Amino acid sequence: VADISKLVKLIETGENVSAVLEADRLIDQGVSAKEIVNNGLVAALEALRSKCTIENFQLLDVLLSSRAMVEVVDQSIARTLESNMDKLVDDMSGELDKKNKVLVIGTILGDVHDLGKHIVSTMSKLSGVTVINLGKDVPPEKFVETAVREKADIIGVSSLMTVCLPTIKEIRPMAVENGINPLIVAGGAAAQQTDAGHLDVDYVAFDAFDALEFFLKDTTP
Ligand code: B12
Numbered sequence: 001v002a003d004i005s006k007l008v009k010l011i012e013t014g015e016n017v018s019a020v021l022e023a024d025r026l027i028d029q030g031v032s033a034k035e036i037v038n039n040g041l042v043a044a045l046e047a048l049r050s051k052c053t054i055e056n057f058q059l060l061d062v063l064l065s066s067r068a069m070v071e072v073v074d075q076s077i078a079r080t081l082e083s084n085m086d087k088l089v090d091d092m093s094g095e096l097d098k099k100n101k102v103l104v105i106g107t108i109l110g111d112v113h114d115l116g117k118h119i120v121s122t123m124s125k126l127s128g129v130t131v132i133n134l135g136k137d138v139p140p141e142k143f144v145e146t147a148v149r150e151k152a153d154i155i156g157v158s159s160l161m162t163v164c165l166p167t168i169k170e171i172r173p174m175a176v177e178n179g180i181n182p183l184i185v186a187g188g189a190a191a192q193q194t195d196a197g198h199l200d201v202d203y204v205a206f207d208a209f210d211a212l213e214f215f216l217k218d219t220t221p
Pocket of ligand 1: 207
């Protein structure tokens with residue numbers, strides 16, 4: 001079994017160039033994108049939790065790790081998914097929708113965490129979803145306005161900040177008021193602490209792969 005701990009360490013210490021080389025090496029050894037994302041990237045950022053609190057905020061360390069993570073996603077993960085996306089999609093359970101879906105994605109108002117959303121957005125694009133990425137700190141009305149204009153099938157909303165969760169609940173009533181009924185999917189560590197009913201969304205994804213499966217699923221009745 002390939003050892004992913006070196007990659008975790010390199011991202012944790014922000015060594016972006018070496019992290020990309022190590023991720024490429026693991027991929028060449030047959031390690032899957034899912035394993036690298038879930039056990040490598042997410043684990044490395046998880047280890048920084050204590051450096052990112054209100055009381056103790058070691059911004060530079062966290063930003064250097066964030067950069068290393070993004071480079072691994074954009075270079076190593078994107079490359080392997082480009083060549084293996086068909087297989088990943090084949091492995092998904094249930095009927096897949098042939099229609100090209102439109103996803104409007106962003107991080108909710110008050111929250112600037114966007115690494116997880118970046119992974120979801122990159123994977124969705126590679127699998128043929130049309131992605132409109134609104135960035136971070138996005139007010140609910142912006143999600144809805146954009147979904148109306150772009151005729152979105154799905155609104156994806158990320159939240160890593162517990163205090164921002166209540167704002168997610170505003171999206172559905174606003175969408176209904178504007179005459180649309182997209183699927184609303186939440187993700188990110190804070191959203192994962194609650195459930196779909198509580199956030200008034202259709203689904204809370206536990207990782208990017210689970211999210212993609214949900215996006216591509218055939219939902220026509
Ligand atoms: C990196 C980081 C930062 C970076 C963010 C850089 C960036 N560009 O995103 C910076 C330094 C900016 C930052 C700032 C702050 N942070 Co911070 N940060 C983190 C850290 C260490 C990692 C988060 C991360 O990126 N993980 C890796 C990604 C890949 O994982 P993920 O987001 O969970 O994504 C996966 C899934 O959840 C899912 N997913 C994610 N989004 C979406 C969206 C959709 C639609 C779907 C379907 C799926 C999906 O797919 C992803 C891949 O599988 C976390 C600790 C942690 N482990 O969560 C703290 C953390 C989130 N931060 C925290 C805090 C407190 C802050 C600050 C307030 C600190 C301060 N003193 O100011 C500020 C917040 C500013 C603000 N208003 O938002 C707290 C939040 C506590 C809480 N529950 O409310 C945490 C949990 C750390 C802790 N103390 O426990 N932070």
